[in-house]
Amino acid sequence: MKPINLKGKLTLFDSHWDPKVIADYNDNEIMVVKFQGEYPFHLHETTDDFFLVLEGEMVMDIEGQPSQPVKAGELFVVPKGVTHRPRAENECKVLLIEPKGEPNSGDPATAAPKPRI
Amino acid sequence: MKPINLKGKLTLFDSHWDPKVIADYNDNEIMVVKFQGEYPFHLHETTDDFFLVLEGEMVMDIEGQPSQPVKAGELFVVPKGVTHRPRAENECKVLLIEPKGEPNSGDPATAAPKPRI
Numbered sequence: 001m002k003p004i005n006l007k008g009k010l011t012l013f014d015s016h017w018d019p020k021v022i023a024d025y026n027d028n029e030i031m032v033v034k035f036q037g038e039y040p041f042h043l044h045e046t047t048d049d050f051f052l053v054l055e056g057e058m059v060m061d062i063e064g065q066p067s068q069p070v071k072a073g074e075l076f077v078v079p080k081g082v083t084h085r086p087r088a089e090n091e092c093k094v095l096l097i098e099p100k101g102e103p104n105s106g107d108p109a110t111a112a113p114k115p116r117i
Numbered sequence: 118m119k120p121i122n123l124k125g126k127l128t129l130f131d132s133h134w135d136p137k138v139i140a141d142y143n144d145n146e147i148m149v150v151k152f153q154g155e156y157p158f159h160l161h162e163t164t165d166d167f168f169l170v171l172e173g174e175m176v177m178d179i180e181g182q183p184s185q186p187v188k189a190g191e192l193f194v195v196p197k198g199v200t201h202r203p204r205a206e207n208e209c210k211v212l213l214i215e216p217k218g219e220p221n222s223g224d225p226a227t228a229a230p231k232p233r234i
Contacts, residue, residue, distance in 0.1 A: 073171075
């Protein structure tokens with residue numbers, strides 16, 4: 001039970017698309033992650049997906065809709081069941097929230113391990 | 118389904134201890150709020166309480182423990198059942214997450230209405 005500094009946590013790793021758990025909120029994991037490049041299109045069948053851009057800029061592609069830039073200080077919630085793809089031309093730092101055990105890729109076969117830092 | 122600019126939402130009101138809902142994440146409400154002064158000690162029996170300081174600095178008092186400053190870019194999760202009191206000498210802007218219907222004061226009799234903006 002202490003303050004968690006997001007920038008400090010983000011200095012602990014360099015990898016992309018590799019979320020790290022920094023805290024829990026009820027049955028959810030709060031994570032920091034660095035995006036660069038393009039993630040595959042995917043969906044989460046049973047949960048919304050929470051993105052808060054902390055530094056840089058990402059693009060959220062929603063299937064069948066125009067791409068939307070999401071800048072530092074902006075929040076984007078992808079509703080459950082909606083096919084989406086985050087991407088970032090330059091490195092972008094993001095706060096993520098997903099339920100515990102939810103594969104970040106929507107598929108356990110391709111999910112990142114989400115270690116705690 | 119579009120980006121939500123936190124600073125933009127925070128320009129829409131001046132009141133303190135008066136959270137405004139800006140988005141939903143599953144069964145939770147994502148809110149922005151301005152703190153200034155001292156909130157009463159309270160607890161949430163069935164939920165953790167999520168605070169992310171966006172601007173300024175607050176202090177989190179946890180019953181029986183030393184006070185902890187929480188600065189911009191820092192996250193603090195108060196576990197369910199823990200008696201706490203946020204306070205801020207100067208205005209502090211915060212992102213809050215609580216389950217839908219949860220009284221921000223822990224008690225429906227004293228809770229703020231949490232309108233959507």
